[in-house]
Amino acid sequence: MSEPFIEDKQIHLDDRGMLYEVTRKSQTGRIEQVYITGCAPSVVKAWHLHKKQVDRFFVIKGTLLVAIYCEERKQLWRYTLNEAKKQTLTIPPNLWHGFTALWGNYAEVINCVSDEYNGMDEFRKPWDAFPCNWGIENR
Numbered sequence: 001m002s003e004p005f006i007e008d009k010q011i012h013l014d015d016r017g018m019l020y021e022v023t024r025k026s027q028t029g030r031i032e033q034v035y036i037t038g039c040a041p042s043v044v045k046a047w048h049l050h051k052k053q054v055d056r057f058f059v060i061k062g063t064l065l066v067a068i069y070c071e072e073r074k075q076l077w078r079y080t081l082n083e084a085k086k087q088t089l090t091i092p093p094n095l096w097h098g099f100t101a102l103w104g105n106y107a108e109v110i111n112c113v114s115d116e117y118n119g120m121d122e123f124r125k126p127w128d129a130f131p132c133n134w135g136i137e138n139r
Contacts, residue, residue: 002092002093002095003070003077003092004068004077004079004089004090004091004092004095004097005089005090006079006087006088006089006090007023007087007088007090008085008086008087009021009022009086009087009088010086011086020086022056022058022088022110022112023056023058023088023090023112029054029114030114031056031112031113031114032113032114032115032116033112033113033115033116033117034110034111034112034113035110035111035113036060036108036109036110036111037108037109037111038061038106038107038108038109039064039099039100039101039106039107039108039109040101040106041101041104041105041106042100042101043100043101044098044099044100044127044134045098045099045100045127046067046096046097046098046099046100046125046127046132046134047069047096047097047098047124047125047126047127047129047130048096048097048098048122048123048124048125049093049094049095049096049097049122049123049124049125050093050094050115050121050122050123051093051094051121051123052093052114052115052118052121053093053113053114053115053118053121054090054091054092054093054113054114054115055090055091055097055111055113056088056089056090056091056111056112056113057081057088057089057091057099057109057110057111058081058086058087058088058089058109058110058111058112059081059082059083059087059107059108059109059110060083060108060109060110061083061106061107061108062082062083062101062102062103062105062106062107062108063080063081063082063083063101063102063103063105063107064080064081064082064099064100064101064102064107064109065078065079065080065099065100065101065102065134066078066079066080066081066089066091066097066098066099067097067098067099067132067134068091068095068096068097069095069096069097069130069132070095070096071096071130076130076131076132078132078137080102081109088112096125096129096130098127100134102136
């Protein structure tokens with residue numbers, strides 16, 4: 001089974017402005033749909049899973065905690081994505097995932113998916129179906 005992975009993105013800056021990539025087919029495979037979704041503070045948008053679709057999350061506003069769970073291995077990954085750090089998180093098929101906005105602010109994420117939306121490839125469980133701390137973890 002594949003694992004999620006995160007890619008740091010290089011910002012190309014000159015006197016005219018800047019440019020950075022979200023994703024490209026040669027790195028992470030095909031892309032058939034791109035959409036933006038938002039998350040209000042204190043809302044957990046989880047859990048869902050795709051058997052075919054690959055998700056690629058890129059935060060454009062705010063801070064997002066993304067949790068990914070492998071039911072087969074009982075393994076949890078947590079990623080904090082922020083608009084100031086240009087990163088793309090790739091979530092392979094067959095992993096449960098969801099997210100919440102952090103720090104009391106609304107967050108928006110671009111999702112570049114491998115397949116157009118198909119309700120037959122989306123499976124859901126309640127936000128508390130797996131062991132996950134959806135808050136800030138003090139270390």
